Amino acid sequence: MYYKPSTGERFALHSDVRRAMPHVLFGDSISEADLIALGIFPVAQDEPAVEPGRVAVPLSIELIDDQWTQLWTIRDATPDEIEAGKPPVPQQISSGQGREALYNAGLFAGVQSAIDAIEDVDTKWRVQNAWDYRPTWERQSPFVAMMAGILGLDAAALDELFITAAAL
Secondary structure (H helix, E strand, O other): OEEEOOOOEEEOOHHHHHHHOOOOOOOOOOOHHHHHHOOOEEEEOOOOOOOOOEEEEEEEEEEEOOEEEEEEEEEEOOHHHHHHHOOOOOOEEEHHHHHHHHHHOOOOHHHHHHHHOOOOHHHHHHHHHHHHHOOEEEOOOHHHHHHHHHHOOOHHHHHHHHHHHHOO
16 A cells, blocks of 8 residues: 555555556556655555454554554444354355264254154155265255254354354
8 A cells, every 4th residue: 555645645556546646657667766756655554463353444644663554443343344254154065064063063963863853754754864865965955944943053053054064
């Protein structure tokens, strides 16, 4: 990033400088010396590390020890920022990923007893077959919905399980 202190303008790229200064003839590339001659300086902008649920927000740019430096503040993330930062829910995972995610969540041991408790023979067979032999689990499949209900997982918990499983 580059900064022009006299106007407060910020430029992410050299092309931004070219667009902002159509009256200046630049060569094929813009050197640091060219920028400094125009009063435009590079900015040190090391974004601070933050804990989950917090965000770093840029504040002002200050001259510190002869270097233009981006200052930051850290605040709690808004619900929209938290949602935007979540990975998308995969619509399919392998059965191995799903089984490992269930195991890690402490739910694996209850699956077979939940299947055994299904009273309808046809439904029980279909669920057992899916549990034993399906290579992949579809997020929107009836099998996944039924197992989530049996295991007490609401939609949000099931989404988290799929996100976790996809990372395994």
